[in-house]
Amino acid sequence: MDAFGFLLEGFAVALRPFNMACAFGGVLVGTVVGMLPGIGPINAIAILLPVIFVSGVPPESALILLAGIYYGSQYGNSISTILLNVPGTTSSVVTAIDGYALTRKGEAGSALAMAAIASFVGGTLAIFGLVLFAPALAGWAIRFGPAEYFALMAFAFAALAGLSGAGLAKGLVATGVGLLLASVGLDPNSAVPRFTFGELRLFDGLDFVVVTIGLFAVSEVLLLLEEEGRETRTGVAVRKVMVSLQELLDSAWSLLRGSLVGFFVGVLPGAGGTIGSFVAYALEKKISDDRGTFGKGDLRGVAVPEAASNSAATAAMIPLLTLGVPGSATTAVLLGALLGLNVTPGPLLIQDNPEVFWGLAASMYLGNAFLLLLNLPLVRVFVRVLSLPRWFLIPGVAGMSFVAVYAVNSSVFDLALMVGFGVLGYLLRKVRVPLAPVILGLVLGPLMEKNLRRALALSDGDWGVLVSSPLSAGIWVLTGASLLVPAGLALHRRLRRM
Amino acid sequence: MRVLPERSCWVFPLTVVLIVLASCRPPESDRGWECIAPANPGGGWDLTCRTAGRALTDLGLAPGMVRVTNIPGAGGGIAFAHAVSQRAGDGNVVVAASPATVLRLAQGQFAHLTAEDVTWLGAVATDWGVVAVQPDAPWEDLEELLNQWRSDPAAIVVSGGSAVGGQDHMKVLLLADAAGIEPQAVRYVPFDGGGEAMTALLGGFVNVFSGDVTQADGQVQAGNLRVLAVLAPERVEGALSSVPTARELGYPVHWVTWRGFYLPPGVDEGSYRRWLEVLDELAHSPEWEEARLQARLSPFYMAGEEFQEFVHRQVSEFRRISRDLGLIP
Numbered sequence: 001m002d003a004f005g006f007l008l009e010g011f012a013v014a015l016r017p018f019n020m021a022c023a024f025g026g027v028l029v030g031t032v033v034g035m036l037p038g039i040g041p042i043n044a045i046a047i048l049l050p051v052i053f054v055s056g057v058p059p060e061s062a063l064i065l066l067a068g069i070y071y072g073s074q075y076g077n078s079i080s081t082i083l084l085n086v087p088g089t090t091s092s093v094v095t096a097i098d099g100y101a102l103t104r105k106g107e108a109g110s111a112l113a114m115a116a117i118a119s120f121v122g123g124t125l126a127i128f129g130l131v132l133f134a135p136a137l138a139g140w141a142i143r144f145g146p147a148e149y150f151a152l153m154a155f156a157f158a159a160l161a162g163l164s165g166a167g168l169a170k171g172l173v174a175t176g177v178g179l180l181l182a183s184v185g186l187d188p189n190s191a192v193p194r195f196t197f198g199e200l201r202l203f204d205g206l207d208f209v210v211v212t213i214g215l216f217a218v219s220e221v222l223l224l225l226e227e228e229g230r231e232t233r234t235g236v237a238v239r240k241v242m243v244s245l246q247e248l249l250d251s252a253w254s255l256l257r258g259s260l261v262g263f264f265v266g267v268l269p270g271a272g273g274t275i276g277s278f279v280a281y282a283l284e285k286k287i288s289d290d291r292g293t294f295g296k297g298d299l300r301g302v303a304v305p306e307a308a309s310n311s312a313a314t315a316a317m318i319p320l321l322t323l324g325v326p327g328s329a330t331t332a333v334l335l336g337a338l339l340g341l342n343v344t345p346g347p348l349l350i351q352d353n354p355e356v357f358w359g360l361a362a363s364m365y366l367g368n369a370f371l372l373l374l375n376l377p378l379v380r381v382f383v384r385v386l387s388l389p390r391w392f393l394i395p396g397v398a399g400m401s402f403v404a405v406y407a408v409n410s411s412v413f414d415l416a417l418m419v420g421f422g423v424l425g426y427l428l429r430k431v432r433v434p435l436a437p438v439i440l441g442l443v444l445g446p447l448m449e450k451n452l453r454r455a456l457a458l459s460d461g462d463w464g465v466l467v468s469s470p471l472s473a474g475i476w477v478l479t480g481a482s483l484l485v486p487a488g489l490a491l492h493r494r495l496r497r498m
Numbered sequence: 499m500r501v502l503p504e505r506s507c508w509v510f511p512l513t514v515v516l517i518v519l520a521s522c523r524p525p526e527s528d529r530g531w532e533c534i535a536p537a538n539p540g541g542g543w544d545l546t547c548r549t550a551g552r553a554l555t556d557l558g559l560a561p562g563m564v565r566v567t568n569i570p571g572a573g574g575g576i577a578f579a580h581a582v583s584q585r586a587g588d589g590n591v592v593v594a595a596s597p598a599t600v601l602r603l604a605q606g607q608f609a610h611l612t613a614e615d616v617t618w619l620g621a622v623a624t625d626w627g628v629v630a631v632q633p634d635a636p637w638e639d640l641e642e643l644l645n646q647w648r649s650d651p652a653a654i655v656v657s658g659g660s661a662v663g664g665q666d667h668m669k670v671l672l673l674a675d676a677a678g679i680e681p682q683a684v685r686y687v688p689f690d691g692g693g694e695a696m697t698a699l700l701g702g703f704v705n706v707f708s709g710d711v712t713q714a715d716g717q718v719q720a721g722n723l724r725v726l727a728v729l730a731p732e733r734v735e736g737a738l739s740s741v742p743t744a745r746e747l748g749y750p751v752h753w754v755t756w757r758g759f760y761l762p763p764g765v766d767e768g769s770y771r772r773w774l775e776v777l778d779e780l781a782h783s784p785e786w787e788e789a790r791l792q793a794r795l796s797p798f799y800m801a802g803e804e805f806q807e808f809v810h811r812q813v814s815e816f817r818r819i820s821r822d823l824g825l826i827p
Contacts, residue, residue: 042538049548142697142700142701143701143702144701145698145701145703146698146703186572186573186661188661188688188690189661189662189688190661190662190663190688191607191661191662191663191664198609200571200572200575200576200579200608200609201571201572201576203571203572203573203575203607204570204571204572269693269694269697319697323697323700323722324693324696324716324717324720335693409569409570409571409576410567410568410569411571411576450690454687454688454689457655457685457687458655458687458703458704460652460685
């Protein structure tokens with residue numbers, strides 16, 4: 001029987017009423033949980049796990065439910081990102097750039113609808129990829145060693161140099177701040193504390209959620225407070241709650257490219273899920289930002305990272321299911337869940353538990369459809385947040401930030417840190433330094449350092465290892481091109497003008 | 499166009515409030531037992547707390563549900579500091595621990611805190627260390643690998659899921675030491691957890707994987723991995739039962755990744771005795787047996803005085819090795 005025959009059987013599994021209910025419940029819980037950053041899918045899954053173990057649900061149903069939470073939360077997070085500028089995952093930091101700009105232009109409805117559609121497209125395409133290429137891709141992903149990861153990080157930095165269009169110098173300053181923040185904590189290879197000042201609570205470094213919510217949400221609250229009494233920004237009329245066919249057609253290629261890039265980057269265990277949307281957004285900006293609208297509220301700027309992050313989230317299941325290697329923190333929890341249900345992930349999963357693998361694939365398809373059906377009508381409900389009076393909204397955002405950060409580690413210390421980063425974010429915004437590159441530095445910095453040091457440890461100190469494989473050499477060529485081509489084009493234009 | 503009534507604007511804040519309420523922890527109370535997992539949900543310590551907590555509840559040994567609190571950070575350091583400074587004398591709480599805790603204490607990674615600051619209660623199960631290679635690796639058995647290692651230490655690169663000086667590094671150093679290989683010559687590359695270290699082996703970036711039975715089990719069944727030796731005193735159950743122990747092969751090295759608990763300092767004698775009785779009943783119950791098998795762990799029970807001594811012996815041993823290696827002054 002070929003893959004599609006199996007997939008049909010998978011649909012037979014997924015279409016059982018109970019499993020449909022599981023998929024629906026999963027995406028619903030995921031959406032709600034995702035709206036509040038900090039709690040996140042990891043905690044939701046971990047809290048549900050013991051309940052699932054005890055209740056004796058069949059493994060495929062349990063997996064369908066948990067996977068539903070996983071990608072439901074991916075979408076849920078885009079809601080608070082777009083409406084309130086409170087991103088809770090690395091991928092939604094990218095969505096915040098154009099998503100929040102759209103909200104301020106009064107197009108929050110379109111942005112949310114586009115996010116839902118993009119999630120659906122990205123997720124659905126990635127499932128096709130999962131069904132068709134899972135075993136082959138898994139083999140490809142493990143060939144991706146430290147040197148290749150390092151090259152990929154360098155590429156991400158190079159491609160994102162002008163991420164939010166505030167000029168190269170300010171972008172570099174912001175990235176530098178991010179890298180500096182990233183160096184706090186135990187050094188990843190030898191566990192030597194750096195910039196911890198003997199404070200145990202800094203040993204794990206600065207938590208992504210703490211920094212992000214401080215920089216984005218708390219600084220937003222400060223800005224809103226400052227504007228109090230002047231024009232009311234939150235009173236912007238939300239004109240529509242759907243995207244027009246024309247807008248959809250305009251974004252079609254962006255959606256496809258975003259899904260594709262997200263998928264291939266997402267397959268890579270360890271880093272993929274994190275940087276899929278960064279890389280996709282950067283590429284898209286280079287390819288199609290001909291009018292300079294990216295970063296100022298372009299629907300495609302929402303479509304690309306959302307498609308990419310959902311596609312990457314699905315692709316991250318490939319190394320988990322076929323190799324038993326989790327590609328992200330959430331899939332690591334899913335791995336624990338699978339083992340607890342007596343399903344051993346790995347190459348034998350598809351043979352030994354076909355109903356689990358194909359049922360999951362089919363249910364992910366249904367889950368994505370549920371996600372779209374659930375969220376498109378709800379967009380008009382969500383955008384009403386913006387018509388909340390300011391006396392409610394400002395403390396609301398502040399309260400939500402505190403809860404979200406406290407939920408991560410139950411630590412008051414983190415709250416103090418968050419407020420500190422809020423002030424930092426406020427100052428940076430006052431001098432128009434973009435915030436997204438700070439997060440980029442914070443997230444990619446440690447990955448880059450770890451992989452560089454691993455690569456050098458593997459080669460016994462020979463720097464040649466960084467370019468020795470065709471794969472890494474290819475990525476370096478791309479990196480060079482992404483730096484030189486725009487510069488060359490600019491030079492060309494200037495010469496022509498002379 | 500107004501499709502929904504005005505009231506619907508409350509849906510969002512209401513949802514937020516509900517989530518907030520749902521994520522709130524119940525207030526501290528004298529009743530009820532608590533297990534602190536010094537890591538995020540999903541990790542080994544979390545699993546220890548959740549499985550043991552459930553078994554205690556099922557057995558009727560605990561008054562009601564055992565509450566699991568996650569206090570992640572600093573490899574267990576935050577929870578350790580919390581137990582010492584804020585829970586001293588609290589007889590209703592245990593903290594999950596493993597040799598990772600002991601190792602960090604031995605290396606002074608929990609600031610000024612030491613293993614003497616808490617009461618080590620006992621261990622109820624264990625994982626054992628393994629040394630594994632790719633299925634088509636040139637070495638038939640451990641002896642062949644060690645032979646090449648002795649003659650050309652630079653040719654062998656080991657991956658593991660802990661930082662330099664961590665558990666996966668230590669166990670391979672102990673083996674090297676027993677085999678007459680200079681520990682400083684061992685090339686160890688740290689990865690983020692056993693999964694990534696395993697991927698590095700499968701991808702051919704390293705020759706040897708240093709990890710635990712539970713990490714290797716599934717990959718061995720899938721034919722992705724060949725375990726050369728289990729670092730245990732006796733053979734383990736399950737997929738690795740045909741693999742010899744290092745001891746059988748002439749290298750008396752074992753690495754016991756026990757799963758156990760400690761109590762905060764200053765717990766009264768009565769509570770301590772009660773915990774010991776409960777732990778004893780738990781460890782010998784069929785419920786725990788089942789939970790242990792599901793987690794693929796091996797039997798290992800040690801408690802009370804014996805366990806205290808065991809932990810303190812581990813501390814001095816870890817300290818000696820770390821010092822020999824120049825990891826600590």
